[in-house]
Amino acid sequence: PAKAKSRRHMWEVKPSEMANNTLNPIRAIVDGMKITPNPEKPMIALSIGDPTVFGNLPTDETVLQALKDSIDSQKYNGYAPSVGYLKSRQVVANFYSCPEAPLDAEDVILTSGCSQAIDLCISVLCNPGDNILVPCPGFSLYKTLAVSMGIEVKLYNLLPEKSWEVDLQHLESLIDERTSCLIVTNPSNPCGSVFTKEHLQQILKVASKHCLPILADEIYSDMVFPGCSCPSMASLSSSVPILSCGGLAKRWLVPGWRMGWILIHDRNDIFGPEIRQGLVKLSQRILGACSIVQGALEGIFNNTPPSFYNSTISFLKSNSEICFNELSTVPGLNPVMPSGAMYLMVGIDMDHFPEFKNDVDFTERLVIDQSVFCLPASAFEYPNFFRIVVTVPEEMMVEACVRIREFCQRYYRPRSCELDQ
Amino acid sequence: PAKAKSRRHMWEVKPSEMANNTLNPIRAIVDGMKITPNPEKPMIALSIGDPTVFGNLPTDETVLQALKDSIDSQKYNGYAPSVGYLKSRQVVANFYSCPEAPLDAEDVILTSGCSQAIDLCISVLCNPGDNILVPCPGFSLYKTLAVSMGIEVKLYNLLPEKSWEVDLQHLESLIDERTSCLIVTNPSNPCGSVFTKEHLQQILKVASKHCLPILADEIYSDMVFPGCSCPSMASLSSSVPILSCGGLAKRWLVPGWRMGWILIHDRNDIFGPEIRQGLVKLSQRILGACSIVQGALEGIFNNTPPSFYNSTISFLKSNSEICFNELSTVPGLNPVMPSGAMYLMVGIDMDHFPEFKNDVDFTERLVIDQSVFCLPASAFEYPNFFRIVVTVPEEMMVEACVRIREFCQRYYRPRSCELDQ
Numbered sequence: 001p002a003k004a005k006s007r008r009h010m011w012e013v014k015p016s017e018m019a020n021n022t023l024n025p026i027r028a029i030v031d032g033m034k035i036t037p038n039p040e041k042p043m044i045a046l047s048i049g050d051p052t053v054f055g056n057l058p059t060d061e062t063v064l065q066a067l068k069d070s071i072d073s074q075k076y077n078g079y080a081p082s083v084g085y086l087k088s089r090q091v092v093a094n095f096y097s098c099p100e101a102p103l104d105a106e107d108v109i110l111t112s113g114c115s116q117a118i119d120l121c122i123s124v125l126c127n128p129g130d131n132i133l134v135p136c137p138g139f140s141l142y143k144t145l146a147v148s149m150g151i152e153v154k155l156y157n158l159l160p161e162k163s164w165e166v167d168l169q170h171l172e173s174l175i176d177e178r179t180s181c182l183i184v185t186n187p188s189n190p191c192g193s194v195f196t197k198e199h200l201q202q203i204l205k206v207a208s209k210h211c212l213p214i215l216a217d218e219i220y221s222d223m224v225f226p227g228c229s230c231p232s233m234a235s236l237s238s239s240v241p242i243l244s245c246g247g248l249a250k251r252w253l254v255p256g257w258r259m260g261w262i263l264i265h266d267r268n269d270i271f272g273p274e275i276r277q278g279l280v281k282l283s284q285r286i287l288g289a290c291s292i293v294q295g296a297l298e299g300i301f302n303n304t305p306p307s308f309y310n311s312t313i314s315f316l317k318s319n320s321e322i323c324f325n326e327l328s329t330v331p332g333l334n335p336v337m338p339s340g341a342m343y344l345m346v347g348i349d350m351d352h353f354p355e356f357k358n359d360v361d362f363t364e365r366l367v368i369d370q371s372v373f374c375l376p377a378s379a380f381e382y383p384n385f386f387r388i389v390v391t392v393p394e395e396m397m398v399e400a401c402v403r404i405r406e407f408c409q410r411y412y413r414p415r416s417c418e419l420d421q
Numbered sequence: 422p423a424k425a426k427s428r429r430h431m432w433e434v435k436p437s438e439m440a441n442n443t444l445n446p447i448r449a450i451v452d453g454m455k456i457t458p459n460p461e462k463p464m465i466a467l468s469i470g471d472p473t474v475f476g477n478l479p480t481d482e483t484v485l486q487a488l489k490d491s492i493d494s495q496k497y498n499g500y501a502p503s504v505g506y507l508k509s510r511q512v513v514a515n516f517y518s519c520p521e522a523p524l525d526a527e528d529v530i531l532t533s534g535c536s537q538a539i540d541l542c543i544s545v546l547c548n549p550g551d552n553i554l555v556p557c558p559g560f561s562l563y564k565t566l567a568v569s570m571g572i573e574v575k576l577y578n579l580l581p582e583k584s585w586e587v588d589l590q591h592l593e594s595l596i597d598e599r600t601s602c603l604i605v606t607n608p609s610n611p612c613g614s615v616f617t618k619e620h621l622q623q624i625l626k627v628a629s630k631h632c633l634p635i636l637a638d639e640i641y642s643d644m645v646f647p648g649c650s651c652p653s654m655a656s657l658s659s660s661v662p663i664l665s666c667g668g669l670a671k672r673w674l675v676p677g678w679r680m681g682w683i684l685i686h687d688r689n690d691i692f693g694p695e696i697r698q699g700l701v702k703l704s705q706r707i708l709g710a711c712s713i714v715q716g717a718l719e720g721i722f723n724n725t726p727p728s729f730y731n732s733t734i735s736f737l738k739s740n741s742e743i744c745f746n747e748l749s750t751v752p753g754l755n756p757v758m759p760s761g762a763m764y765l766m767v768g769i770d771m772d773h774f775p776e777f778k779n780d781v782d783f784t785e786r787l788v789i790d791q792s793v794f795c796l797p798a799s800a801f802e803y804p805n806f807f808r809i810v811v812t813v814p815e816e817m818m819v820e821a822c823v824r825i826r827e828f829c830q831r832y833y834r835p836r837s838c839e840l841d842q
């Protein structure tokens with residue numbers, strides 16, 4: 001008998017559009033690079049945003065103890081609520097609450113890493129066809145997530161000559177009626193920059209004028225060098241609704257643990273119960289963070305000694321200075337001194353390196369010649385720069401800078417106009 | 422100056438369609454119920470699919486030790502690859518490999534719970550507008566995920582009178598050219614049923630005939646009562662491509678740890694590199710399972726004594742028998758004896774309970790009168806049944822059955838035709 005519905009008679013299983021549209025620019029660029037180090041020099045990778053790989057920055061003993069206590073309590077093996085244990089949410093709320101931006105347990109949603117926090121925030125605020133404003137250079141995950149969901153990404157410029165402040169005019173020019181969210185990363189990956197209070201207020205003013213909610217990616221909050229302050233965005237505005245994303249990954253040096261959170265700041269009741277409810281519903285799709293890690297949060301926040309945080313920061317600052325001072329005197333390079341996080345961006349005067357097409361070419365050859373690998377900033381949509389991760393051991397940083405200098409000296413050519421003079 | 426783009430001048434932040442379309446039928450039903458227990462009887466919840474809540478089913482000491490060893494090694498604090506550590510994937514592959522369905526490390530993707538495994542599988546196989554075949558009654562997450570992604574759900578019937586076997590004719594009648602995946606849950610939540618090898622082969626034949634890939638939700642694999650066997654679907658077919666989803670949650674009694682996996686079975690190379698690559702790409706969105714738990718997998722699989730698994734199963738079987746035997750003789754109830762997992766379904770002869778509109782009404786009143794809460798099977802799209810979770814302590818199970826009997830005796834009415842005779 002003839003079938004009303006046509007069915008398949010041959011195998012044909014293809015990945016979905018969403019899978020095809022899930023693009024990872026870092027992978028796309030790195031996988032296309034020929035990364036064959038010089039066999040005579042041991043490889044130095046300044047590319048890996050994982051502070052644990054070299055063993056020089058272990059987490060604190062108290063952090064590990066808190067996790068073991070959580071196991072021993074036998075209280076945290078079952079399902080936690082999809083937004084996290086109430087007590088653990090309370091602990092995070094207390095830790096980040098301040099008089100200007102108070103937080104309660106119900107303002108906190110625990111997630112599987114800051115990545116899931118970002119995913120939930122974009123998912124709840126944006127529909128396909130909407131657009132979001134993303135810093136350039138910026139962390140690539142925003143675009144990966146947005147594009148896979150059919151959300152358009154508009155890149156707003158950061159200005160290296162102004163310590164990576166936002167080009168506010170450019171930012172404002174991008175806003176239209178389908179703009180559903182402004183993402184601000186502060187402190188910044190890949191720049192290591194930290195906005196001043198005044199600059200954050202300027203950004204908030206733009207958001208307020210155009211009624212744009214903010215996704216504040218504050219995963220590097222409190223990782224700022226001494227003398228520099230870094231207020232949370234939420235502490236500077238009570239009118240703009242803000243979803244602040246954070247986690248244990250960076251400050252506590254345990255990125256593998258996948259513990260993140262969303263802090264909901266909505267003192268003007270713009271998000272209202274709908275956005276909160278939307279976040280709760282989305283959190284039920286796959287549930288969030290490991291219950292054992294949730295159970296450890298109280299111990300982690302209460303017991304980590306200030307000396308741990310301080311020594312991490314001192315180390316990052318000292319390594320940044322070594323790197324910045326070295327590379328400042330290398331012909332053709334323009335490093336930008338960071339104020340926090342774990343990164344430093346270096347501009348390449350491509351005019352002076354006629355042998356190389358671009359930053360990808362430059363960093364590829366740096367591996368081949370000198371066995372030093374830095375991520376070309378094309379991975380952050382920002383050509384002609386490269387990013388250095390400053391978490392490597394000091395002697396590695398020193399050696400890497402020596403080799404980068406040697407490399408640049410070899411390939412540096414004065415501009416032709418300079419030759420003419 | 423007139424602006425080309427219209428912008429917002431008033432705050433209006435609404436949750437996305439995806440958030441609005443993320444529906445949790447269990448919450449929708451339970452939140453609408455008046456669950457006020459009888460103050461004179463302590464509450465007994467037979468509704469919670471979390472085996473850890475009553476403390477009578479702790480995980481094994483070796484499982485906890487493996488997790489602590491993972492912490493102490495200090496090797497698992499950093500980022501794992503998005504699909505999991507190679508070594509941990511190898512451990513899972515070895516554990517589940519069998520001659521009929523061999524597995525290698527690259528056939529395994531580690532995920533944040535079985536829920537994320539299911540999410541990734543549906544995401545990679547289906548586009549909006551496609552449909553998937555889902556068992557009825559069945560675990561509600563499939564529909565929650567699919568609907569939120571614009572994928573249609575077609576429910577195929579399971580037959581209680583045939584130990585919840587699939588109505589194969591019904592299943593086949595639902596297939597059309599937009600059907601992109603057949604989900605099979607075996608052993609079953611909510612039924613506790615376990616398909617025979619022959620029945621699994623019949624299902625595979627349908628999939629093969631219509632060239633349908635299978636998502637086998639095998640989170641309860643190996644949780645079958647003595648005398649019953651439960652081959653994996655993949656071991657019974659080399660032609661049908663199968664994504665098998667599993668995790669630590671149930672068999673190792675640690676659902677909060679959020680450790681799941683996808684086993685890719687594709688001996689006929691139907692998925693090919695594209696589907697594998699698609700899964701890898703999707704795994705990079707938020708990364709997967711906690712690295713510490715990944716690091717514990719080897720110890721967990723190697724050291725958990727067989728007696729642990731056996732005593733869990735014995736307990737579940739014994740509790741199931743107590744419950745089945747008790748409720749079999751209760752007028753108006755038709756329990757179906759399970760063969761595995763942790764659930765038992767009970768049919769309600771609604772004709773005999775004219776006072777209640779449906780299963781929701783029935784179970785609501787059971788709480789009010791007797792302080793016993795069972796999930797109405799409307800939550801699984803299967804009205805006129807309720808589900809009992811058999812992980813509660815034995816004395817609770819016994820007491821619950823006594824109260825259910827009392828309740829039914831009170832409200833049972835013979836059918837009018839029987840009265841006429």
Ligand SMILES: Cc1ncc(COP(=O)(O)O)c(C=O)c1O
Nearest residue numbers: 049113114115139189219247249
């Ligand atoms: C700016 C920024 N946000 C979010 C993340 C992701 O954090 P997590 O590892 O907790 O998902 C990173 C990681 O590098 C990051 O640099």
Ligand SMILES: Cc1ncc(COP(=O)(O)O)c(C=O)c1O
Nearest residue numbers: 470534535536560610640668670
């Ligand atoms: C059939 C089925 N699949 C998947 C899951 C989810 O497992 P996990 O907690 O590992 O995400 C459950 C949980 O109850 C289930 O019953």
